[in-house]
Amino acid sequence: MSRKVWLYGLLCLLCVPFVFPTWWMVTSSMKPISEIFSESLLPSEWTFSTYETVFRMQPFGQQYWNSLYIAVIVTAGTMAVAALAGYAFARIRFPGQNVLFVVVLTGLLIPSEVTIVPLFQMFQSFGMTNTHWPLIIVPIFGAPCVLAIFIMRQFFIALPPELEEAARMDGLGRAGIFYRIALPLSRPALGAVAIFTFLHSWNLYLEPIVYLSTPDMFTLPQALTQFVDIYGGPMWNVQLAAATMTAVPILVVFVLAQRQFIEGLAHTGVKG
Amino acid sequence: MTFWTYRRRDNLVGYLFVAPALLGSLAFVLFPLAMVAWYSLNEWNVLGGTFEFIGGENYARLLADEKLRDSLVATAWFAAGLVVLNLSLALLLAVLLNQKLRGTTLFRTLFFSPVLVSLVAWTLVWQLMLQPEGSVNGLLGVFGIDGPNWLRGETTAMVSVVVVQVIKNVGLNMVLFLAALQGVPAPLYEAAKIDGAGPWTRFRRITIPLISPTILLTSIITIVGSLQVFAQIAVLTQGGPGTSTTVLIYYLYQQAFQFHHFGYGATISVLLFVIVAALTLLQWRMRRKWVLHES
Amino acid sequence: MSRLLALICTALLALTACSGSAATGPKSLRMTVWTANEAHLKLLNEIAAEYRAAHPDVTEIKFDTIPADGYTTTLTTQIAGGNAPDLAWILEESAPDFVSSGALAPIRAKVEKADELVPSAIKLWEKDGELYAYPFSTSPFGLFVNTDLVKELPKTWEQAVAASAGKNLVLPDFKYQNWAVLSAIWRGWGAQAWSEDGRQCGFASPEMKDAMTFVHKAIFTDKAIPGPGTTVDFFAGNAAMAVSQISRAGALKEAKFGWTLLPLPQGPKGDYAVIGQAGVGVLKRSKNAEAAADFLGFFTNAANSAKLAQFFPPVRQSLLNAGTLAKSNPLLKPEQLQSVVIDGISKGVVKPSHQGQEELNQTIRAALDPLWKPDADIGQVLDGVCTKIKPLLERQ
Numbered sequence: 010m011s012r013k014v015w016l017y018g019l020l021c022l023l024c025v026p027f028v029f030p031t032w033w034m035v036t037s038s039m040k041p042i043s044e045i046f047s048e049s050l051l052p053s054e055w056t057f058s059t060y061e062t063v064f065r066m067q068p069f070g071q072q073y074w075n076s077l078y079i080a081v082i083v084t085a086g087t088m089a090v091a092a093l094a095g096y097a098f099a100r101i102r103f104p105g106q107n108v109l110f111v112v113v114l115t116g117l118l119i120p121s122e123v124t125i126v127p128l129f130q131m132f133q134s135f136g137m138t139n140t141h142w143p144l145i146i147v148p149i150f151g152a153p154c155v156l157a158i159f160i161m162r163q164f165f166i167a168l169p170p171e172l173e174e175a176a177r178m179d180g181l182g183r184a185g186i187f188y189r190i191a192l193p194l195s196r197p198a199l200g201a202v203a204i205f206t207f208l209h210s211w212n213l214y215l216e217p218i219v220y221l222s223t224p225d226m227f228t229l230p231q232a233l234t235q236f237v238d239i240y241g242g243p244m245w246n247v248q249l250a251a252a253t254m255t256a257v258p259i260l261v262v263f264v265l266a267q268r269q270f271i272e273g274l275a276h277t278g279v280k281g
Numbered sequence: 282m283t284f285w286t287y288r289r290r291d292n293l294v295g296y297l298f299v300a301p302a303l304l305g306s307l308a309f310v311l312f313p314l315a316m317v318a319w320y321s322l323n324e325w326n327v328l329g330g331t332f333e334f335i336g337g338e339n340y341a342r343l344l345a346d347e348k349l350r351d352s353l354v355a356t357a358w359f360a361a362g363l364v365v366l367n368l369s370l371a372l373l374l375a376v377l378l379n380q381k382l383r384g385t386t387l388f389r390t391l392f393f394s395p396v397l398v399s400l401v402a403w404t405l406v407w408q409l410m411l412q413p414e415g416s417v418n419g420l421l422g423v424f425g426i427d428g429p430n431w432l433r434g435e436t437t438a439m440v441s442v443v444v445v446q447v448i449k450n451v452g453l454n455m456v457l458f459l460a461a462l463q464g465v466p467a468p469l470y471e472a473a474k475i476d477g478a479g480p481w482t483r484f485r486r487i488t489i490p491l492i493s494p495t496i497l498l499t500s501i502i503t504i505v506g507s508l509q510v511f512a513q514i515a516v517l518t519q520g521g522p523g524t525s526t527t528v529l530i531y532y533l534y535q536q537a538f539q540f541h542h543f544g545y546g547a548t549i550s551v552l553l554f555v556i557v558a559a560l561t562l563l564q565w566r567m568r569r570k571w572v573l574h575e576s
Numbered sequence: 577m578s579r580l581l582a583l584i585c586t587a588l589l590a591l592t593a594c595s596g597s598a599a600t601g602p603k604s605l606r607m608t609v610w611t612a613n614e615a616h617l618k619l620l621n622e623i624a625a626e627y628r629a630a631h632p633d634v635t636e637i638k639f640d641t642i643p644a645d646g647y648t649t650t651l652t653t654q655i656a657g658g659n660a661p662d663l664a665w666i667l668e669e670s671a672p673d674f675v676s677s678g679a680l681a682p683i684r685a686k687v688e689k690a691d692e693l694v695p696s697a698i699k700l701w702e703k704d705g706e707l708y709a710y711p712f713s714t715s716p717f718g719l720f721v722n723t724d725l726v727k728e729l730p731k732t733w734e735q736a737v738a739a740s741a742g743k744n745l746v747l748p749d750f751k752y753q754n755w756a757v758l759s760a761i762w763r764g765w766g767a768q769a770w771s772e773d774g775r776q777c778g779f780a781s782p783e784m785k786d787a788m789t790f791v792h793k794a795i796f797t798d799k800a801i802p803g804p805g806t807t808v809d810f811f812a813g814n815a816a817m818a819v820s821q822i823s824r825a826g827a828l829k830e831a832k833f834g835w836t837l838l839p840l841p842q843g844p845k846g847d848y849a850v851i852g853q854a855g856v857g858v859l860k861r862s863k864n865a866e867a868a869a870d871f872l873g874f875f876t877n878a879a880n881s882a883k884l885a886q887f888f889p890p891v892r893q894s895l896l897n898a899g900t901l902a903k904s905n906p907l908l909k910p911e912q913l914q915s916v917v918i919d920g921i922s923k924g925v926v927k928p929s930h931q932g933q934e935e936l937n938q939t940i941r942a943a944l945d946p947l948w949k950p951d952a953d954i955g956q957v958l959d960g961v962c963t964k965i966k967p968l969l970e971r972q
Contacts, residue, residue: 013382016377016380016382017382017384019377020377020378020388023374023377023392024388024391024392026448027391027392027394027395027448027452028391028394029406029410029416030395030398030402030403030406030407030410031394031395031398033406034398034402034406042812043809043812043813043814043832045812066612066614089301090301090302090305091302093298093299093301093302094298094299094301094302094303096298097294097295097298097299098299101291101292101294101295101298102291102295103291103292103295103296104292106295109299109303112303112306112307112311113299113302113303113306114561115306115310115311115314115558116306116309116310117501117505117561118505118554118557118558118561119310119314119554119557120508120509120511120530120553121509122511122530122533122534123313123314123317123533123550123553123554124309124310124313124314124317125653126316126317126320126537126543126653126656126657127312127313127316127317128309128313129653129654129656129657129659130316130656130657130658131308131312131313133657133658133659134658138657138659146309147309149305150301150302150304150305150306150308150309151305151306151308151309151310152309152310154302154305155302155306156502158302159498160498163494163498167494182290182294183290183291183294183295184294187298197460201456201457201460205453208396208397212399212400214400214512218642218643218646218650219650219653219654219657222606222638222640222641222642223638223640224612224641229399230399230400230401231643233399233401233402234401234612234643234645235612235641235643236612237611237612237613237644245405248401248402249402252398252399252401252402255399256397256398256399256402259397260390260394260397263390263393263397264390267386267389267390267393268386325656326677327652327655327656328652328655328673328674328677328678328679329677329678329679330678330679330860330861409807411805412805412806412807413803413804413805413806414806430803430804430805431805432805433752433804433805433945433948433949519753519941520938520942521753521941521942521945522942522945522946522948523942523945523946524942534649535934535935535938538646538648538649538652538653539648539649539934539935539938540932540934540935540938541652541673541934543656
């Protein structure tokens, strides 16, 4: 019994630095501006006008939609590309495989600050600046996808070979084995990939700022920087209201989906 | 169907499957990287619009750059601190949450939640909390500790950016570890118990080896990620005090985008790439030694 | 395949810095700005609409907001990527880089009545007698005082610090990083960051040492200026005084405390003024440089400057009288406008700026860090600043 008390105590203590900033963000978004930098845990008077201000100052609904649809397409696209490549690198033997894997892996090693200028030149020459294409294409096929490929490869490598043998005996080809046998089994790993990818796209900051220039094309992280007063000073409470609106729905979805997500992962793990 | 036609078809399918990823890598990773390597051989004044081939001059400058040396030291401390703290905390949390206990789902969500919060809000809150009279020192005061001015001391600033970054992202690794822990068969522990192994021995001899593939994955992700942490440093310390938190990626940003030395910035990019690649290769080579399933 | 070719060609073009050739036919213009404020953008768009009505060949004038944080970075990336805007707002600290690099097109001929611009205020934007950007916002520093907390209005820095001891005298933009803001204080001691020609370091001078000793004492001994890492908001009523640009007065519209605005207090060297600026220039590489410069002329003519004056203090002598300014600045009294704004702009010294400003900024910021401790050796730190920046000053 006392062990349990200890465990709970430890967990509660560890929780504080994880929870407090979010708590502060949510409550401060409802504080009057003069109270933001005070230490109070709750607003002295609750105000929701900041939330109206968010929508009045920016096409926030449109921006929400931009972020959402980009993240969904990127997530779906990445899952497809990563599953195919991950499977091939893990289960199929073909000449040049290792070299190609290293080539692909390079993407994992490059921070986006490094390649942003050449990439910008590229999309500029395609006439794709101030469109959402760079934010969709690069994550699906470029560097951000590599982590997903890596996770999928680690998953497929641990898959028992017997399953595939049996399917092959039944006359299924490679594509059939992948589609009918391996892919359905990889659901949990795909779930992990989906969460990683969605969050990555949702929080992308540098790229939208460089590529996008009109407010109705903006994505959420970029929109957060737009809530400023006449003198360019940030309107903290409005920014925090917007930040709250970008974080809370995702948090809710995570709470609802986490059982499948984590328990699914557990059956296979990202086992290596 | 003979074995050889199957083989050949297999090859074709293999190439087809990796084609999207491969072409993407060529277009959006290797091509830009080659461009960056080309920039590094030039003096590029973006504002003036001059672009001039200077051969290895930028690389010579790299070798003589004292600030770069400071920056490499800062990077090493930052990366080492981040990786050690992140992985051990992630593992600790995962082990705690893997106990048979009511309410672990709630705690799991709470520990994961910072991952979902926007970086802007996150760093802003911490900036306020780390003020001399902020919540962190308020809390320490309760225990009679007179806390320092966190972001203004060279060592404490480094500790602060590491901790803030770890708390933001440790949830991801925690979830991966948790998944791995739940995959360790319970009978193994029972057997070890019967053999008289204590909890620590069981952890070291059973848990660690069995989750080693996940440790490999998380440590690669974390090391690579630690060398790419930029925004937090830009907001919290701007590389200071002095140059104590000017890590390589921040130095690169300063040279290329703030000082407009694009060619030299590209040279630092190449160096950064070489370092990350070398570290990753090293880990990948060593995996056969300690990771299950890989030998 | 043709796309790939196009890509390679464009990349090469970008590398060899294709200079823009004049385009004919319908033109569209793009100006990068750092404001996202609706009132600002509304005014900008109104001026643009008026211009387009008279110039049907200009089909569109677009104002692209780039976040103020990292503005120059993003602008530079766009220029490097071959997508330079036609016009751009330029921060005062990047002015020397932009003006001297040849990135901007000359505009003097397009500016209406260029002779009436206050000479001291356009110095930063000139090279060899030509004007390369128009300083659309010139904002003097002043001393905001919370009259609920301070009864006796200070005339000198000594008095200001004494009156705000323990009650906070804040420098909102300083944050122990933007050291150039401190020039609003040290000019009162006759100190400067570097000599007029930009070659001699001024940090080790006796004037600077006296001024910095005063600042250090105000922070650590008198506890007037909040210490490093502490955020205190004057505009929320938490501080006795603030040294800030007068354009911030608008933030006091709904203030729940009494306040007034004074000129900067006197230092040992008497009266002085310091201003901060922002300019707008035409990028030479723009395909429509000619049309852009023409629009800039319209944008900054006397009539539009008067409209812009409600947000951005003007540099036209014809507008610099209390009567005209009062119309657009209802929050300030005529004598405040005279003493702070008009006198400030006419005799003010612009915050320090230099070619390679960002590198200097970061180097000085890092070298000054040891100063912000109670037991700092001020003389030694300041000598150290000079050692560090000497090579940078001599490079130009």
